[in-house]
Amino acid sequence: MPLETREITKVLIVDDDEVVRTTLGDIFKKRGYDIKAVGTAAEALEEVKKNPYHFAVLDIHLPDKSGTDLLDEIRKINFKINCIMITGYSEETPEESLERGAKAHLTKPLKIEELVKIFQRETSHDPDARSNL
Numbered sequence: 206m207p208l209e210t211r212e213i214t215k216v217l218i219v220d221d222d223e224v225v226r227t228t229l230g231d232i233f234k235k236r237g238y239d240i241k242a243v244g245t246a247a248e249a250l251e252e253v254k255k256n257p258y259h260f261a262v263l264d265i266h267l268p269d270k271s272g273t274d275l276l277d278e279i280r281k282i283n284f285k286i287n288c289i290m291i292t293g294y295s296e297e298t299p300e301e302s303l304e305r306g307a308k309a310h311l312t313k314p315l316k317i318e319e320l321v322k323i324f325q326r327e328t329s330h331d332p333d334a335r336s337n338l
Contacts, residue, residue, distance in 0.1 A: 214328065215257065218242040219249040219275065220264040220291070225313070229262065232317055246270035246278075253282050260324060265292040265302075273305055280306050287327045291315060 216238050220226050226242035233240050241256070243249050246269050249261070261279055265272035276288050290302040290310045299310035309323050 213237065213239045214259045214324065215239045215241075217249060217252055217258045217261040219246070219261065219267065219272070220244065221266070221268050222264070225264070229315070236321070246275040249275060250278060250282070253279050253286065257283065258286050259328065261286050261288045262320070263288055263290055265290055266294075273302060276302070276305055276307055289320065289323060
């Protein structure tokens, strides 16, 4: 009898800070997630058009577009992607991100366990995204 195969949870990290991208990417790769990290909204949109992601972790302040505008565009391409907004500073309130469809709005420095809990909560109804939770 063949073993059941499950899809690995795919996460897109979008942050213009290379240290944040690398750190988050390394941490989540070690936990078994399939990670792609990019530094601009344009790169993120290309990725979302080409690949199905379960999650997108979006910095609110990007060099080429605001993270919330990127959130809107991502949701037009793939409404099922769970977007989590992150910021070190912002005039935008968490409520604004949530109203636009984000699953969470977190402040840097990030607590990795908080992100993992959000991943677990959002994949509890998605059996294809549970393989590494």
